[in-house]
Amino acid sequence: MPDTAPALVWLRNDLRLEDNPALRAAADSDRPAACLYVLDDVTPGDWAMGGAQRWWLHKSLEALAAELDRIGSALILRRGDSRGVVPSVAQEVGADLVTWNRRYIGWQKEVDDDVAHALQEQEIEVRTFRGTVLFEPGEIRTGSGNIYKVFGPYWRKLREREVPEKLAKVQKLDAPAKLPSSDHLGDWNLLPTQPNWAGAFEETWEPGERGGRARWLSWLKSNATSYDEDRNFPGRDASSRQSPHLHFGETSPVVAWHDLRERIEDGDVPEDQGESWLSELAWREFHHQLLCAHPEMFDKPLDAKFERFEWDTDDDAYRAWTKGQTGYPIVDAGMRQLWQTGWMHNRVRMITGSFFVKDLLLDWRRGMAWFWDCLVDADPANNTAQWQWIAGCGADASPFFRVFNPVGQGERFDPEGAYVKRWCPELKDLPKKHVHAPWDALADVLKKAGVVLGKDYPEPIVEHAARRDEALARYKAIKT
Ligand SMILES: Cc1cc2nc3c(=O)[nH]c(=O)nc-3n(C[C@H](O)[C@H](O)[C@H](O)COP(=O)(O)OP(=O)(O)OC[C@H]3O[C@@H](n4cnc5c(N)ncnc54)[C@H](O)[C@@H]3O)c2cc1C
Structure with missing residues (x-):
């Protein structure tokens, strides 16, 4: 050289x-x-x-x-x-x-x-x-030149565009003759030691470009064909798990887009299943353009009336939620999956987030901060926008009055109870009929399953119906 x-x-x-x-x-x-x-x-x-x-x-x-x-x-x-x-x-x-x-x-x-x-x-x-994105935030705009705040039209507009071509892998790069000193990675103390809470992370993930690629190719082969049908069922584990790889940029969204489109063109992946995944990738783009235009969303609700919402500050409830000890199995399963693996299924993120905001009536910013600490894919745009979405104060948000019932959500999206039983093994012998509401089971059913409520597994820390009414009353107070 x-x-x-x-x-x-x-x-x-x-x-x-x-x-x-x-x-x-x-x-x-x-x-x-x-x-x-x-x-x-x-x-x-x-x-x-x-x-x-x-x-x-x-x-x-x-x-x-x-x-x-x-x-x-x-x-x-x-x-x-x-x-x-x-x-x-x-x-x-x-x-x-x-x-x-x-x-x-x-x-x-x-x-x-x-x-x-x-x-x-x-x-x-x-x-x-x-x-790091398919399109520059702000590149896709409404007819009147604004950024999009509703996903549907954003997605349609994005779909009209050509995604940029991917660039070839760099195969050779010569180091400069004189290299300055480098820190030792170990001295940064990024890995936990006492206690080592990341034990199960090792079994779950292979960080890095190669690990991301291997997981991606395996998902393309085994799960892409039925992604849209399976994606909402946490027990099926059908999503791509690319979120941390995308967040750290080990997977390029452009490469992922073209890989999947190629499989669709070749007839290996049905159009509707593949396009469904691409639209999820577009949510990532949507959130980036949103946070780029509204950086205040990190700590302020996009819908300003939510500044007046009266949040509780119950630390016991907060702790029970973080530890997966709320007594609502689908919530607890999600929070334990998060703690043990640094990741949680999207449907369960919605359920646990909704429970935090609308059952525990805790400020969404506290829940967001916990996710920030625990998620390997914690992303400033996605995490913030999604918590605001859950709390009903963000863009294209789920209306506040639509309150998830954690039992109904569990029965619908984990009908066999497989997900709950995996993360809450103390409930593994309960019949599926009771797995999402163990407190409804008769004493002999609980006994047979070896569950003593309040000892092996908590009683519900709140009553959903009452908290729902309370949440709606507080919402009514800020509506005008
Ligand atoms: C309360 C809450 C907090 C969240 N925090 C984050 C976060 O910090 N980081 C993060 O990447 N995602 C976050 N999400 C979005 C979503 O849950 C994850 O992206 C998804 O679960 C990652 O799993 P996957 O890679 O298997 O997804 P797949 O279903 O395979 O989706 C493919 C990719 O599309 C993107 N994507 C999927 N769903 C969404 C979504 N709803 N919003 C934006 N992008 C999406 C992700 O990059 C994902 O890797 C959050 C969702 C909720 C409800």
């Missing part, structure tokens, strides 16, 4: 070699190039990564470092405020070009603008790309 100044690729939620425009640009620039990841707990403020994401990040960076090493380059790890770290590493490397894939949400945009400005002051060229 001639004596050219190197490029620096600043990686964030795009930890992959395939279809990575920022990495591709560095590779195509005929410069040696190094990659940088900054663990920045400063600029996100309250939204620094939660515990589950940190576990994922450790594993993902390990995988990425090995891949970059294999193709000839290197990953530099640094910790601190990105606004200082990136310009300083660029100087240490002697880079005359820094590339990254754009971020869009709240603080992220501001930080990226500041870093770009600082680099330009140092006369270092900055090139940025769309690399």
Whole structure:
């Protein structure tokens, strides 16, 4: 390689070699190039990564470092405020070009603008790309030029567009002759130790581009054909589980889109089943454009009247919910799945979220913060928009007066009780008729199943019908 100044690729939620425009640009620039990841707990403020994401990040960076090493380059790890770290590493490397894939949400945009400005002051060229979404937030607009707040028309408009072509995987990248020092990943203490609550994470996930790809191909082969029929049933485990891979950018949404469209064109996946998955991917886009336009949604309801809603502050109820001890089996199963694996099925996220807001009458922001800490896919756009959706105060939100009945939801979406029995094994011998409402079972049925309510499994901590009435009364008070 001639004596050219190197490029620096600043990686964030795009930890992959395939279809990575920022990495591709560095590779195509005929410069040696190094990659940088900054663990920045400063600029996100309250939204620094939660515990589950940190576990994922450790594993993902390990995988990425090995891949970059294999193709000839290197990953530099640094910790601190990105606004200082990136310009300083660029100087240490002697880079005359820094590339990254754009971020869009709240603080992220501001930080990226500041870093770009600082680099330009140092006369270092900055090139940025769309690399984490199908379309740039704000690119798809209504006829009157606004962003969409209702998903249906957004999806139809998106569907009229051509999704960009994917970029080839970077196969070779030469490291600069002089590499600055890197932190040791282990020193970042991203993995839990005492206690190690992530034991089951290891069995559930393989973070990194390769793990994401393997899971994706297996889902395409086995589950894509009946996705729409199965997706709402948590016991069937039929969704793709790509959310953490998409969140960390190990899976490219563009690649996923084209892979699935190809299977549909080839007749391997029925059109309606495949399009149903693509529309879920579009919800991710929808939420990104929403949070990009309304960063205040992190802590303020989009529908301002909800500022006046009277929330309870019952810490015992909050704790019971976080621990999966509410006495409502489908809620408890979901909360335990979340704690043990860092992920929860979408239908159950809706049920547990609704229970939090409309049965426990707790502020959606507290529930959102718990999810933020526990989810491996915790995403500023999706998590925030979905919690507001649940609470009835977001965009295209489920109306507040539509209150999920946790027993009815369980019976409908987990009819055999398989999901509940998996995560609440103390209920495994209950007949399916009673598994979603054990308190309705006769004493001898409970005895036969080895369940003593209040001892082996909690009595319900609230009475759903009464709390529903209370929730609606409080809603009525803010309606006018
Ligand atoms: C209260 C609540 C909080 C949530 N928090 C998050 C979060 O922090 N991060 C996150 O990625 N998703 C979140 N979701 C959305 C959804 O539950 C997950 O994306 C989905 O369960 C991930 O599983 P999967 O990859 O198997 O999904 P699949 O059904 O296979 O869907 C494919 C992809 O589409 C996207 N997607 C699917 N459903 C949604 C949705 N409703 N909104 C936006 N994108 C969607 C995801 O990227 C997902 O990986 C939340 C939902 C609720 C109700």
